[in-house]
Structure formats: C-alpha cells, structure tokens
Amino acid sequence: MNPSQQGTLLASMPQNLSYQRPKGEQLQEILEGFIANLEPGTRLPSERELAKRYKVARATVTQAIDELAGKGLAYRVHGSGTFVAEPKFRQPQTLTSFTEDMRARGMTPGSLVLAREVAPASAVIARHLQVAHETPVVQIVRVRTANGEPMALERCYLPATRFPGLEEADLTDVSLYSLLAERWGVRVSAADQWASAVRLTEEEAELLGVDIEQPALLFQRVTHDQSGNIIEYVRSFYRGDRYEVHHRLERLDPAAPPTS
Numbered sequence: 001m002n003p004s005q006q007g008t009l010l011a012s013m014p015q016n017l018s019y020q021r022p023k024g025e026q027l028q029e030i031l032e033g034f035i036a037n038l039e040p041g042t043r044l045p046s047e048r049e050l051a052k053r054y055k056v057a058r059a060t061v062t063q064a065i066d067e068l069a070g071k072g073l074a075y076r077v078h079g080s081g082t083f084v085a086e087p088k089f090r091q092p093q094t095l096t097s098f099t100e101d102m103r104a105r106g107m108t109p110g111s112l113v114l115a116r117e118v119a120p121a122s123a124v125i126a127r128h129l130q131v132a133h134e135t136p137v138v139q140i141v142r143v144r145t146a147n148g149e150p151m152a153l154e155r156c157y158l159p160a161t162r163f164p165g166l167e168e169a170d171l172t173d174v175s176l177y178s179l180l181a182e183r184w185g186v187r188v189s190a191a192d193q194w195a196s197a198v199r200l201t202e203e204e205a206e207l208l209g210v211d212i213e214q215p216a217l218l219f220q221r222v223t224h225d226q227s228g229n230i231i232e233y234v235r236s237f238y239r240g241d242r243y244e245v246h247h248r249l250e251r252l253d254p255a256a257p258p259t260s
Contacts, residue, residue, distance in 0.1 A: 023056050028064040035073050035084050042084045044074065070215075072241040085241060098154070099175035102146045110145040110173050114207075118160045118167050125157045128222050128233040136160035138167045140176070143207050144236075150208045153237040162186075162231065186225050188232075193221040200237060208239055215240040 017026045027050070035044075045053075047061045054061075065082055068074040075085050102109035120134035129137065137157045144152040156176065158166060163184055171179070180186045198218045205212040216237045223232040 017054050017056070023054065024060045024064055027054060027056065027060065028067050031064060031068055032073065035068070038084045040084050040086045043080070044082045044084065046081060075241065097175045097177040098144045098152065099178070102151075105146075107146040108148075109175075110148065111171060112143040112145065113140070113171050114143065115139060115141040116167050116169075116171065121157070125233055128220075128230075129157060129159060130230055131159060138163060140166075140171060142171065151239060151242060153204055153207050155235045157233045158231060180231070186231060188223050189226040189228075191221050191223040193219055195219050197240070198237070204237055208237070210239055210241065217243055 017023050031044070044065075047058055047065065050056075050061045051058045065074060065076075069076060069082075073085055074082050076082050099109040117139055118136050119139050121129065121131060121137045123133055125137060126133045126135060129135075131137075136159075138160050140154075140156040140158075142154050142156075143150050144154055160167070163180070163186075166179075169179060169183075177188050180188070196218050197215050200208065200210070200212060200214070200216050202212055204216070205214065208216070210216075217240055219234070219236045219238060221232070221234045221236070222230055223234070225231050
C-alpha cells in the first residue's frame with residue numbers, strides 16, 4: 001500500500017476520542033471496527049500515526065494493538081508494520097473430522113504425516129483409552145493443513161489390536177474417520193472433548209509456522225463408536241490466531257419465587 005492509500009485509510013477513521021472514557025479502550029474499539037471492514041493482509045496505520053491522530057502516548061497505541069494481536073485480529077511483522085489477520089475459524093459443535101470441517105468451509109484439507117507407529121501406551125494414554133498400561137497403541141502424528149497452510153498439530157492414539165495394520169496405512173491427505181469406516185467397519189458416534197489455552201514448545205510452533213509466543217488451543221478428545229466403546233484419544237494443538245471456540249448458552253428457568 002502506497003503512502004497515498006495509507007493516508008486515505010487513516011483519514012477514514014474517526015477523528016477524535018471522548019474524554020469520558022479511557023482513551024486506550026476507545027482506541028481499541030475503533031481499531032476493531034476499522035479492521036472488520038478491511039481485507040486480511042491490509043497494513044494498518046503506524047503506531048506513530050495513530051498516536052499523533054488521537055493525541056495519545058505511543059505506549060497507549062502499542063497496548064491497544066497488543067490487545068488486537070492477542071485476539072488474533074492483527075499481527076506484527078518486524079520492520080514492516082501491523083497487518084489485518086485472517087478471520088478465525090470456529091470450532092464446530094458437532095463431531096466432524098478435520099477433513100469434513102475444512103471441506104465444509106470450502107477449503108482443501110491436507111495432512112503432513114510426521115509419525116505412525118505402534119508403541120506401549122503411557123499411563124495417561126491408557127487411562128483415556130481405558131486400557132492397561134503399556135497396551136500397544138497406534139500413534140499417529142500429523143500436521144493438518146487448509147489450502148496448504150498449517151492449522152493444527154494432531155496426535156492420535158488408537159488400540160492396536162482393534163485396528164491391525166493402521167500404522168502402515170497412508171494417511172497423507174486422508175480422513176482417519178473415513179479410513180476406520182471403510183477398512184475396519186468402525187464409525188464414530190460421539191466424543192467428549194476438552195479445550196484449554198496452552199503455550200507451544202519451540203518445535204510445535206515451528207511445525208505450525210507461528211511465533212513461539214503465539215498462544216494455542218489444546219483440544220483433547222475421547223471418541224466412541226456406535227456401541228459406546230472408546231476407539232481414540234486425540235491431542236490437537238490448534239493455532240490460537242486462527243481458531244476460536246463458540247458455545248451457545250441458554251439459561252434454565254429459575255425456580256419459581258416463593259409465594260409467601
């Protein structure tokens with residue numbers, strides 16, 4: 001974007017801040033509304049320009065942009081500026097595979113297989129699969145991609161005796177759930193899932209193509225077949241700058257107030 005376009009962009013922003021509310025809070029709201037109407041990759045006005053326009057300290061602008069980056073709405077490139085981030089994906093509330101989810105969004109799903117082997121179950125994995133400690137399990141480690149961009153680092157664990165030969169299957173760009181149905185006649189039916197915010201290791205951040213300071217969402221899932229048997233335990237690290245969790249909450253009818 002040339003200086004003229006940047007000037008036009010800056011001129012389209014609200015002129016003044018109110019003295020009735022904290023300026024940093026107002027600036028953050030202005031920038032959020034501003035970003036909502038811009039294409040991903042658009043460079044925002046510089047911190048110096050914003051500080052001058054709104055007559056606030058540079059630190060106030062920096063803090064507002066830090067908040068935007070923390071929400072995944074913007075990202076910084078050292079020496080180049082701050083840019084509008086790609087919109088976040090909402091984690092679906094139904095049980096779908098990554099492949100199904102990406103296709104439903106009109107994107108091309110993919111996988112980079114990092115490992116597929118049979119190994120003894122650790123105490124944690126055995127507890128989730130409800131098998132004995134050191135029971136053989138198939139471990140599959142993949143980087144899941146959408147249109148070629150890394151989205152998640154996924155580690156799946158399945159009982160080896162139930163899925164013989166799974167460790168030899170080619171899982172590149174393949175839905176695991178579809179493979180389980182086609183080859184072993186096992187269909188997933190339900191799952192329990194937990195989500196938490198975590199910090200990535202240096203290796204995990206590199207595989208996902210993000211800065212090590214970028215938070216991630218850890219999804220742990222225990223998947224059941226139609227008979228209620230556990231068939232899978234999954235630990236997936238999703239990029240915090242591309243994913244968010246959405247829940248619709250409904251209030252139960254409160255107890256009727258006492259009549260006397």
